[in-house]
Amino acid sequence: MENFQVAREDRSGVTILRLKGFLDAHTAPHFERAIQELITEERYHIIISMAELNYISSAGLGVFMGFIEEIREKKGDIKLSNMSDKVYKVFDLLGFPALYQIFKEEDEAEKEYNAK
Amino acid sequence: MPARMQRFRLKIPSVTENLQLIRDFVLKIADNAGFNDENQEKIALAVDEACTNVIKHAHKFDSRRLIDVFVQTDPNKIKITITDRGRGFDPRKIKDPDLKKFVKESRHGGLGIYLIKTLMDDVHFEFNPGVKNQVQLTKYKDGPKMN
Numbered sequence: 001m002e003n004f005q006v007a008r009e010d011r012s013g014v015t016i017l018r019l020k021g022f023l024d025a026h027t028a029p030h031f032e033r034a035i036q037e038l039i040t041e042e043r044y045h046i047i048i049s050m051a052e053l054n055y056i057s058s059a060g061l062g063v064f065m066g067f068i069e070e071i072r073e074k075k076g077d078i079k080l081s082n083m084s085d086k087v088y089k090v091f092d093l094l095g096f097p098a099l100y101q102i103f104k105e106e107d108e109a110e111k112e113y114n115a116k
Numbered sequence: 117m118p119a120r121m122q123r124f125r126l127k128i129p130s131v132t133e134n135l136q137l138i139r140d141f142v143l144k145i146a147d148n149a150g151f152n153d154e155n156q157e158k159i160a161l162a163v164d165e166a167c168t169n170v171i172k173h174a175h176k177f178d179s180r181r182l183i184d185v186f187v188q189t190d191p192n193k194i195k196i197t198i199t200d201r202g203r204g205f206d207p208r209k210i211k212d213p214d215l216k217k218f219v220k221e222s223r224h225g226g227l228g229i230y231l232i233k234t235l236m237d238d239v240h241f242e243f244n245p246g247v248k249n250q251v252q253l254t255k256y257k258d259g260p261k262m263n
Contacts, residue, residue, distance in 0.1 A: 003136060025168040026132035055139075057164050058227035065215070086157060087118035093234055094227055095215045 003027065006034045014045045014110050020052040021059035032063050035078075035089045039067065044076020051082035056090050064100065077101070079109040121190045122149075123201055130171045130181040130200075137239065138167050149189040155228045158235040159194060159255050165228040166251050174202030174249055175256065195252045206243045207251070 004027035005020040017034055021027070037048055045095060048064075068078055079085040083091070103109040126141050129222040139160040146156040167183055175181040184199040210229045214238050218226060232253065233239050238258035 022136060024132070024135050024164060025171065026135055041231070055161075057135075057161060057168065058231050059168060062224040063225075065218055066222050068219055069222050086173055090161065090231075093231065094213065099215060099219060 014113050015043045016047045016049055018049045022055040025059035028059040030061055033036045035067050038073045042070050044074045045113045046078045048080050049106050053087055056087050062071045081109045124187040126185040127182050129179050130175040130183045131179045135164050139164050145187050162232045162235040162253050165232050170200045173205045176201040193256045199250045203245050207241045
């Protein structure tokens with residue numbers, strides 16, 4: 001049974017990936033493929049929405065870390081939204097809030113893209 | 117709350133698929149031992165990180181190998197000992213991560229050991245490649261012990 005899911009929604013200019021379940025070393029490759037697909041399609045304005053993400057380990061954080069430079073070089077970004085306190089704590093422990101924009105809601109992240 | 121010392125052991129094939137099961141095993145024991153939700157989650161994440169290192173680096177994804185997760189609880193603490201007999205790597209050589217640098221280098225890993233040290237009160241590594249590598253993770257109910 002897959003305990004991790006990624007749902008994709010393409011909006012004009014922005015793609016939202018909604019993560020659900022448990023993101024660990026077993027499921028991180030699934031998330032990695034989803035990001036890789038967006039890069040291949042040259043969709044660089046990405047929002048990762050985590051309302052239903054129950055768990056993240058450093059393997060999941062590694063996916064955020066591994067692609068951000070390439071995406072920013074293409075004038076894109078990975079913006080984060082809808083994090084639970086529990087998931088935020090893990091991002092915070094490793095200093096991610098200094099390098100990634102984190103929003104309460106997907107719409108706020110989308111507005112930030114559209115404002116540019 | 118149990119007043120005595122208790123011991124639990126999980127010996128399980130070294131595959132990432134089993135990480136969920138390992139986390140559930142440790143969560144349940146920490147819960148029964150009286151740790152609050154936040155500390156239960158910290159303990160489970162630290163154990164996940166240590167087991168992920170074993171699967172990736174010591175066992176190189178060889179599913180015939182076993183991970184040994186041994187848990188001891190007493191009224192004051194939980195101690196988890198994770199043992200492998202793989203080639204492994206010396207975790208003491210791993211420096212604290214510089215996230216800015218990691219991002220620039222597009223690295224996908226290198227955060228686990230730092231997380232383990234941050235999440236647990238005591239972390240002890242024993243590194244003896246091919247013979248026995250061990251990591252011991254301890255969490256106290258009343259916070260870290262001062263030496």
